[in-house]
Structures are given as C-alpha cells and as structure tokens.
Amino acid sequence: MSGLPFTTEDSLAPYQIIDAFTVCFKNILNSPNLSAHIQKVKGDLYNRDYLAAFDDDDKRFAYASRWTPARALAYASLFSSLTEITTLLKEPTFAKNVLCIGAGAGGELCALGAVFARLKEYNPTSSSQLNIDIIDIADWSTVLNQLTSYMKNTWVYNHQSLNMSFVQNDILTCNIGMSKYELITLLFTTNELFAEKRKETVKFLHTLCQNCKKDSLLLIAESAGSFSHITVGDKKFPVQFLIDMILVGKPDENDGAWEVISQQESLWYRVNEKEVTYPLKLENMRFFYRLYRKK
Numbered sequence: 001m002s003g004l005p006f007t008t009e010d011s012l013a014p015y016q017i018i019d020a021f022t023v024c025f026k027n028i029l030n031s032p033n034l035s036a037h038i039q040k041v042k043g044d045l046y047n048r049d050y051l052a053a054f055d056d057d058d059k060r061f062a063y064a065s066r067w068t069p070a071r072a073l074a075y076a077s078l079f080s081s082l083t084e085i086t087t088l089l090k091e092p093t094f095a096k097n098v099l100c101i102g103a104g105a106g107g108e109l110c111a112l113g114a115v116f117a118r119l120k121e122y123n124p125t126s127s128s129q130l131n132i133d134i135i136d137i138a139d140w141s142t143v144l145n146q147l148t149s150y151m152k153n154t155w156v157y158n159h160q161s162l163n164m165s166f167v168q169n170d171i172l173t174c175n176i177g178m179s180k181y182e183l184i185t186l187l188f189t190t191n192e193l194f195a196e197k198r199k200e201t202v203k204f205l206h207t208l209c210q211n212c213k214k215d216s217l218l219l220i221a222e223s224a225g226s227f228s229h230i231t232v233g234d235k236k237f238p239v240q241f242l243i244d245m246i247l248v249g250k251p252d253e254n255d256g257a258w259e260v261i262s263q264q265e266s267l268w269y270r271v272n273e274k275e276v277t278y279p280l281k282l283e284n285m286r287f288f289y290r291l292y293r294k295k
C-alpha cells in the first residue's frame with residue numbers, strides 16, 4: 001500500500017462523510033467570524049500551546065470544521081484498508097468497544113461510523129453494535145454530540161447500533177480501564193502526549209501492555225517523519241523507537257506484549273476534489289502508522 005484509495009468499498013462514500021460536516025457545521029461554516037477563529041487556533045498550534053488551542057467552543061468548532069473533514073476521509077480509508085479492523089466491524093452479532101484517545105475533534109468518530117455503517121448494510125437488522133468511547137483533555141462534547149446524532153439519524157438503520165460516549169480527562173492521569181476494548185486508537189496524539197509529559201506517556205504505554213485484552217488492536221498514526229527524538233546515553237532515537245521498545249520489545253527479540261501486524265512509514269491520502277465539495281480546503285495527508293495486536 002503506497003497510497004490509500006480515495007474511496008473504498010468498505011466505507012461510506014467520501015461525499016457522505018463530507019455531508020455530515022456540511023450539515024452539522026452549517027452555521028459555523030457560514031459565520032463571518034470563522035476565519036478569525038481559525039487564525040487563533042493556528043496561532044496556538046504554531047506555539048505548541050495545545051491546551052489553549054481548544055479552550056472554547058468557537059475554537060473547537062473552527063478546528064473541527066477546518067481540519068476534521070479531511071482527517072475523517074483519510075481515517076475512513078485507513079480503517080477500511082486494514083483487514084483486522086474491517087473483520088472486527090463486520091462481525092454481525094456482538095457489541096464492539098473502541099476507545100479513541102485524543103479524538104475530540106471527531107475525525108475518528110466519523111471514520112469509524114462510516115466504515116461500520118457501510119459494513120452494517122449487509123446485515124442492517126443484526127444485533128452488532130459499535131460503541132465508541134472518546135477521551136480528550138479538552139471539552140469536545142458539543143462537536144461530538146452533533147456528529148453522533150447525524151450519524152445515528154442518517155447512516156444506520158437502528159439508532160442503537162452506533163453509540164458514542166465522551167469523557168473529558170487527561171489520558172495520562174485518569175486511570176481509564178482498558179480491558180473491554182477490541183480496538184484503541186491514538187491518531188495524531190502520541191507526539192502531543194510526549195511533548196506534554198514524557199515520563200507519564202511512557203508509563204501510559206506500559207499500562208496498555210498490562211491492561212489491554214488478548215487480540216485487541218492498537219492503532220497509532222502520526223504525521224510522517226514528525227516524531228521527536230529522545231536521547232538515551234549518547235545516542236538520539238526517534239520516539240517511535242521507544243514506543244516499539246515498550247510495546248513490541250527489543251529489536252529481534254520481540255518479547256513485548258504486542259506484535260506489529262501492519263505498518264507503513266509514509267502513506268499518502270489524497271483528496272480527489274472533483275468528487276467532493278466542501279467550502280474549506282481539504283488537505284492531503286501523509287502519515288506513518290502501526291497496527292499492533294495484543295499477544
């Protein structure tokens with residue numbers, strides 16, 4: 001896989017995903033203040049002041065309307081291109097629990113919803129459910145509730161088959177139970193965690209090793225080549241090296257709690273602008289990912 005497909009069979013079409021944002025964010029997209037709010041968020045992000053960037057609803061809606069739609073498209077393509085994830089979401093009988101960490105802006109929510117809804121079309125009345133728990137340090141509840149209502153009303157036959165629950169908390173200090181999840185995602189969030197609190201982030205990765213259940217999946221993605229470096233002794237390593245050491249074990253020994261089942265160092269998702277219409281720019285994405293499975 002050198003590039004992700006713009007559209008896949010196992011996800012709703014890109015225009016359907018974009019419609020969720022044009023409908024839910026209609027007022028924001030028409031607001032004369034939108035570009036000023038986007039500028040404020042950009043300034044905070046440039047200064048790496050992530051907490052300030054998301055500290056009120058104007059900024060959160062500005063961020064979500066500007067950047068989330070393209071993320072949702074790319075993530076829907078990624079999820080639906082990973083067989084282990086589609087196999088999980090396709091299973092027709094039981095309730096699946098997914099935890100999306102740092103996912104307040106809604107990209108993971110819409111992408112998982114789009115893949116689940118598409119796969120559910122084969123068995124619309126079956127008893128399977130998708131329960132998406134989202135944890136984020138900023139209060140994204142209004143954004144997430146709007147997107148969830150849209151997906152429930154528009155994408156699935158039975159409202160109760162697709163659920164979202166949001167918790168505002170710091171993943172590094174909150175002690176959330178991990179053992180019920182079949183899939184955990186950390187998309188474009190690990191770098192931020194390392195930047196905020198390195199020691200606590202290492203501890204959190206160890207918690208994933210101890211508490212996640214066998215065969216659960218963990219997906220980590222980050223902007224390609226963006227991982228910061230750490231110094232061990234007199235050598236510098238990318239943070240990814242440390243993450244793999246903790247999760248997978250020493251190179252060649254693979255004695256850790258997780259195994260890598262799919263990975264790419266650099267993968268493009270390019271938006272075909274002829275097929276979707278959105279009032280703001282839909283950015284292409286180039287990212288790194290690793291999909292781990294708990295042993």
Ligand SMILES: C[S@@+](CC[C@H](N)C(=O)[O-])C[C@H]1O[C@@H](n2cnc3c(N)ncnc32)[C@H](O)[C@@H]1O
Pocket residue numbers: 050054068071101102103104105106107108135136137138169170171172187188189192193196
């Ligand atoms: C760069 S954004 C990525 C958003 C989303 N995952 C995506 O890919 O579009 C990082 C997110 O992580 C959240 N975050 C940062 N530190 C966190 C922490 N310690 N605990 C929980 N969430 C955190 C931020 O509030 C923000 O929503």
